[in-house]
Amino acid sequence: MMRHRRASRNGRAIGIVLLLAFVFDLWGEPSANWHPVIWFGRLIRWLERGAPRGRLPQLLYGAAMPVIAAPLVCTPAALIHKLALRLRAACSNALCGDLLYALVEGGVLKPFFALQMLAEAGRAVRLPLEQHDLPAARQALQSLVSRDRSQLSAELAAAAAIESLAENLSDSVVAPLFYYALFGLPGAALYRLCNTFDSMIGYHEHYEYLGKAAARLDDLLNLLPSRLSALLIIGCAPLFGGDQRRAWRIWRRDARKTASPNAGQPMAAMAGALGIQLEKVGHYQLGDAERPPTPADIRKAELMVWRVGILALLLVMGGRIVWSARYD
Numbered sequence: 001m002m003r004h005r006r007a008s009r010n011g012r013a014i015g016i017v018l019l020l021a022f023v024f025d026l027w028g029e030p031s032a033n034w035h036p037v038i039w040f041g042r043l044i045r046w047l048e049r050g051a052p053r054g055r056l057p058q059l060l061y062g063a064a065m066p067v068i069a070a071p072l073v074c075t076p077a078a079l080i081h082k083l084a085l086r087l088r089a090a091c092s093n094a095l096c097g098d099l100l101y102a103l104v105e106g107g108v109l110k111p112f113f114a115l116q117m118l119a120e121a122g123r124a125v126r127l128p129l130e131q132h133d134l135p136a137a138r139q140a141l142q143s144l145v146s147r148d149r150s151q152l153s154a155e156l157a158a159a160a161a162i163e164s165l166a167e168n169l170s171d172s173v174v175a176p177l178f179y180y181a182l183f184g185l186p187g188a189a190l191y192r193l194c195n196t197f198d199s200m201i202g203y204h205e206h207y208e209y210l211g212k213a214a215a216r217l218d219d220l221l222n223l224l225p226s227r228l229s230a231l232l233i234i235g236c237a238p239l240f241g242g243d244q245r246r247a248w249r250i251w252r253r254d255a256r257k258t259a260s261p262n263a264g265q266p267m268a269a270m271a272g273a274l275g276i277q278l279e280k281v282g283h284y285q286l287g288d289a290e291r292p293p294t295p296a297d298i299r300k301a302e303l304m305v306w307r308v309g310i311l312a313l314l315l316v317m318g319g320r321i322v323w324s325a326r327y328d
Contacts, residue, residue, distance in 0.1 A: 011320070011321035011322075012098055013088070013098040013101050013102060014317065014320040014321060015317050015321060016098055016099065016101075016102035016106070017101070017102040017105045017106045017109065018106070018109075018313055018316060018317045018320075019102075019106075019317075020102050020103060020106035020107070021106040021107075021109045021110045021113075021313075022115070022310075022313055024106060024107060024110040025110055025113070025114070025115050025116050026116055028116070028117075029111070029114065029117055030110075030111055035111055036073075036108075036111050036112070036189070036192070037111060037112075037192055037196055040069075040073065040192065040193050040196045041196055041200060043069055043072065043073075044065070044069070044196060044197055044200050044201065045200075047065045047068060047069065048065075048201065048210070051210055055209045056209075058209040058210040059209045059210075059212060059213070061210065062201070062209065062210040062211055062212060062213045062214060063213035065197070065213075065214065066193070066194060066197055066213070066214060066217060069193060069197075070190060070193065073189050073190060073193045074186040074189055074190050076189075077108065077184075077185040077186040077188075077189040077190075078185065078186045080104065080105070080108050080185060081105060081184055081185045081186070083104065084100075084101045084104035084105045085101065087100045087101060087104065088100060088101035105185065108185060109180060109185060109188060111192075112176045112180070112188040112189060112191070112192045113172060113173050113176040113177055113188075114172045114173070115172075115173050115305065115306070115309040115310075117172075118165065118168050118169065118172055118173065118305050118309075119165075119302045119305045119306055121140075121143045121144050121164075121165075121168075122144075122161055122162075122164075122165045122298050122301055122302045122305065123298075123302055124140040124143070125137050125140045125141055125144070125157065125158075125161040125298060126158075126161070126295045126298040126299060126302070128140060129154055129157065129158060129295040129298070130295045132154075134152075134153075134154055134157065137154070137157045138150065138152055138157060141157060141160055141161060141164075144160065144161060144164035144165070144168070145160050145164050147160070147280065155292040155293055155294075156279065156281070158292075158293035158294060158295060158297060158298055159276070159277070159278045159279055159293045160280075161298050161301070162270060162274070162276070162278060162293060162297055162298055162301045163267045163270065163271075163278040163280075163286070165270075165298075165301040165302070165304070165305055166229075166233065166266040166267045166269070166270035166301065166304070167263050167266055167267055169229055169233075169266055169304070169305055169308055169309065170222060170225050170226045170228075170229035170262070170265070170266050171195055171222065173305070173308075173309045173312060174225045174228055174229045174232065174308075174309075174312050175191055175195070175221070175222055175225035175226075175229075176188045176191055176192055177312050177313065177316045178191075178224065178225045178228065178312075178316070179191040179221075180316065181316040181319050181320055191221055194214070194217050194218050194221055195218055195221075195222075197211075197214035197217070197218065198211070198214050198215050198217075198218035201214055202214055202215040202218065203215045219260070219261055219262060222262040223261070223262060226262035226263070226265040226266060227262075227265050229265065229266040229269075229308070230251050230255065230265040230266045230268070230269040231269075232308045232311060232312065233247065233266055233269040233270055233273060233304060233308055234247040234248050234251060234269050234272075234273065235311075236304065236307045236308050236311060237273040239303070239307045240273075240300045240301075240303035240304040240307055241274075241300045241303070242273030242274055242275075242300065242304070243272070243273060243274075243275060244273070246272045246273065246275060247269050247270075247272035247273035248269075248272070249272060250268050250269070250271055250272025250286070250287050250288070251265070251268045251269040251272055253268070254268040254271065254272075254285075254286045254287065255268040255269070257284045257285070257286060258283070258284050258286075259283070259284075264284070264286065267286055268286045268287065270301065270304065271286040271287025272287055273304075274287075274293075274297050274300060274301070275287070275288070275290050275291070276289075276290065276291060276292070276293045276297055277289040277290075277293075278293070
């Protein structure tokens with residue numbers, strides 16, 4: 001009986017953590033001075049300053065950088081988790097203790113995923129396109145893509161926004177929650193660190209050797225979340241005006257057409273769900289060219305972010321509750 005009560009309480013606390021993290025996300029991102037991902041970026045830049053010259057030294061140093069950074073990120077996350085547990089135990093009222101625990105844990109978890117900010121980034125591109133203001137739409141795309149935007153047509157700008165929403169759904173929502181479900185706060189923090197490494201020094205141009213290990217590590221960590229994201233997009237397709245069967249077919253056909261082993265997974269599913277072609281000129285074409293992408297498709301992609309993101313939260317909540325009931 002005592003074990004059942006403890007498991008029930010743990011499940012309730014985890015549910016409150018995720019609910020509060022979602023509420024905090026609706027309030028917006030922390031300021032730059034308090035955002036852990038900003039701190040991760042500063043840590044990476046500091047480590048980068050010590051990089052040697054030469055291909056092999058850079059390759060080895062690039063492999064060492066995440067190893068050096070990981071304890072500096074995971075240790076504070078683990079200590080905060082322990083602090084939250086102690087605060088919970090010190091509270092005489094069980095519900096108040098759970099709420100206090102959830103405030104601390106949920107507040108720290110929130111910066112590791114970005115649901116509302118992602119949907120707002122899509123909206124920032126959609127609104128200028130609806131007003132036929134292509135230069136403003138190209139400018140708004142800078143928060144989503146790193147490619148040259150100066151020559152994008154309205155259709156290609158819409159496609160870039162949609163594919164970035166699909167890809168970042170995996171990187172910025174599903175994957176952090178996936179690693180939180182498996183390893184708690186340290187898991188979410190470590191994933192976000194590795195993802196930040198890839199976005200900052202992932203091998204390209206002069207980071208070809210220094211960032212190779214970081215890019216490969218990010219590929220490995222996203223192997224399962226990207227495919228889970230694709231399946232969630234397919235499963236939720238009717239909820240944002242998409243075609244489930246076509247999403248499955250295009251995903252199976254086109255997911256491996258991108259250079260990244262993971263980016264094409266949610267992007268292909270999204271192209272199939274909406275019945276459009278997502279194209280990066282000279283690199284890939286995902287989906288059938290049934291019609292050009294429109295601002296209305298971006299709107300559907302924004303809805304997809306919300307629907308799939310909330311479902312991912314519920315799945316993590318359910319998974320952690322079941323785990324607590326069986327093993328705590």
